[in-house]
Amino acid sequence: MLNSTSLIAEARTKLEGYLLKKGLRRSSERFAILEEVYSRDDHFDAEELYQAMHQRSFAVSRATVYNTLEVLVDCHLVRKNQFGDEDNTKSRFEKSLGRQQHAHLICVNCHRVMEFCDPRLQLIKTTVGNTLQFHVESHSLVFYGECSDEACVARTKAAAENAAMQ
C-alpha cells in the first residue's frame, strides 16, 4: 500500500502538521518542492532540484530551494548527505519517509550511488554509544570503491591505459 502516490500524500500531511506546529507558513513553494523531492528516487543536489523545478514550470529561486530543503530536513522528510567524493563540497539529498536509514556506496570512478542495509550497523551504534557515553542520534556510513558497471569499468580501464602511456 506504500506506493508512490500515498507516500506523497503522507509526506504532504506530515509537512503540513510540522509547519502548523512551528507556526511556519504553508506556502505553495514548499509543497511544490516536497512534491518534486518525493517524485524522484535519486540522490540529488540543490542545483538539480532547482533545475527540475524550472522544468516542471514551477520556478522557485535558489534561496527558496535551500530554505525549503532545510525545513524538510528538520521535519525528517528529507535526508541530507555529504558524500566526500569528487564533488567534495556539495550536499546531496534524498526523501526519507518510509525508508530505513542505509549505508551508501560511492563509485570513485563514475560517482554512482548505491544503497545497502546491514543490521550489524545498529549493533555498532549501540556499542559505541554505551562505550563512550555518547547519545547517538544519527549516522553516516559511506563506502568508496569501484562498481562493476560495464561501461564504468571499460571507461576506467581506458583512462588507466591512457595515463600509463604518458
Added chain:
Amino acid sequence: MLNSTSLIAEARTKLEGYLLKKGLRRSSERFAILEEVYSRDDHFDAEELYQAMHQRSFAVSRATVYNTLEVLVDCHLVRKNQFGDEDNTKSRFEKSLGRQQHAHLICVNCHRVMEFCDPRLQLIKTTVGNTLQFHVESHSLVFYGECSDEACVARTKAAAENAAMQ
C-alpha cells in the same frame, strides 16, 4: 617503541620514498608540514594547519598547505575527513601512520570529535562488497549525537531553556 619521535621519523622516511618514486621534489615545506601534522593529535582543517605553521615560524602559503596535504593523503600519511557537521563544507585531516582506520563520533553541540573502532565494520564491508559486486577501497563512518562532557551538557541545556523562553 612507537613513540611520537619514531613515528615522525618513520613518516619522514615514507614521504621521502614516495616523493622519490613519483619524481616529486623533497622540498623543505613538505617536510615541515609533515612534521607539524605528526606533532598534533587532533582533527584539524587546512586553515588551522596554515596558522600553526606560521606560529611555528615556518611560514608557508595556503596553496602549499593544500598541495602538501594532497600529497600526504596520496601516500597514506594523512587521512582526509568530511564530517557533515555544522562546518559543512571544510575537510578535516589527521595523521594515519600506525593508526587503524576508525569511526568518528561528532557531538552536534560542541563539535568534539571522538574515535571508535569496531571489528564488525570490517564484516559489513565484506558483505556489502560481495552483495553488490563492489570493490570497496575505503569507508567513512560517522556517528552524530550528544556527548556527555559536563560543560557541553550544561551549555546545551542552558541554550535550550533560553530558546524555550521565547
Added chain:
DNA sequence: CTAGCTGCAAACGGTTTGCACAACG
C-alpha cells in the same frame, strides 16, 4: 639549466544573507 614548487591574489562553486516586495494567517 629546467621542470616542478611556492607565494600571492584572483577566480570558483556551493551556500548564505540582506533587502525589497509579495502573500499567508
Added chain:
DNA sequence: CGTTGTGCAAACCGTTTGCAGCTAG
C-alpha cells in the same frame, strides 16, 4: 495589517588556479 516567505544579487568561505619567481635535482 503584521509578520513571514520569496526572489534577486551580492557576499561568504573553503578550496583551486594562473602566473611570476624560486629551487631542487
